[in-house]
Amino acid sequence: MKKLIFYITILGFLLNACKKDETKVVILANPIPPTLESLPDLTLLRANGMDTLVFVGTPVDPGFQASATYFLEACATGNNFKDSILVVSGIQDAKLKITVSALNGILLQKFPADVASSIDFRIRSVLSVDAGTGVIPMIYASDPVTADVTIYGLPRLDLINSGITQKIESALGDGNYIGYVNLDATKPFTLKDPDANITYGTNGTALAVNGAAFTVAANGWYQLIADTKALTYSDKPYNIGLIGDATPNGWNAPDSKMAYDDKTGSWFITITLIDGSVKFRMNDAWDQGINLGLGTGYSLDNLYNSGSSSNIPVTAGNYTVRLYINTTPYRCTFTKN
DSSP states (O other): OHHHHHHHHHHHHHHHHHHHHOOOOOOOSSOBOOEEEEOOOOBOOGGGTTOEEEEEEEOOBOSSOOOEEEEEEEEETTSTTTTOEEEEEEESOSEEEEEHHHHHHHHTTTSOTTSEEEEEEEEEEEEEEEOSSSEEEEEEEOOOEEEEEEOOOSOEEEEESSSSOOEEEOSSSSSEEEEEEEEOTTOOBEEEETTTTEEEEESSSSEEETOBOBOOSSSEEEEEEEETTTTEEEEEEOOEEEESTTSTTTTSSSOEEOEEETTTTEEEEEEEEOSEEEEEEETTBSSSSOEEEBOTTOBTTBOEESTTOBOEEEOSEEEEEEEEOSSSSOEEEEEEO
């Protein structure tokens, strides 16, 4: 009996000791969110692709020692992160690191290349608290910090003095550049590699460093190709047009010329058509490789490129017409305005 009383006494003592040492976790009524204190230099250059950028923030303070995951997010300025992209994340560290090339590739998902974009950045923290019935996430975000960022695209050659901002690009980065450009016969131009700061011209028939300006015989669209390793170039007229009895000039040249949109990879025109039919061709001729219409088993999503293709019927109205011929099958859309 004395032993039982002794054990009960010891157990009571231990329970009281545990209660006295029990630690209480109290969350602040207004937890202090993280802040994004500083941005790195966001002059993104291809030559610095492996450099590390550090976005410096302060941790969230909920009033106790907390475990948190931090997310660096970006969106177009003023969009309030409704359509944000995740740049990088880290655990227990509000200093988030990423290479120049990785950041550039992520931002290209939402923003255009080779032009300045106004971008909001923020740090969002997520705490996971076990309430006994399950893990409850607690989310706090910093105020946005805005920066102008120019994202680099594919290696490019800029057309200098052509009258408008234009470029040709190297898809493989191997010195072979190609693009569709709108040239003016009165505006001689040169090609500049902005990464290497090298300017190319011509010495007659070949590409040459610091050579004479390029010229063309007539205004219009051209497929311009330059090889900076072999030092060769070509400029082929590439005027895609809409022709047919539904167009202003009927079946007679000149065709209704389309412009190239490098963002969508399409040729487009806004035009008023009448009831009738149309086809697509190149350089006001039927023998230049583009003679697009319909045929048995073909549709607007799969155009027939042949001299025997049939006309595309249209009804009267003002349309934005787009033609996609950079990939197969060739296709087009007629959107009534």
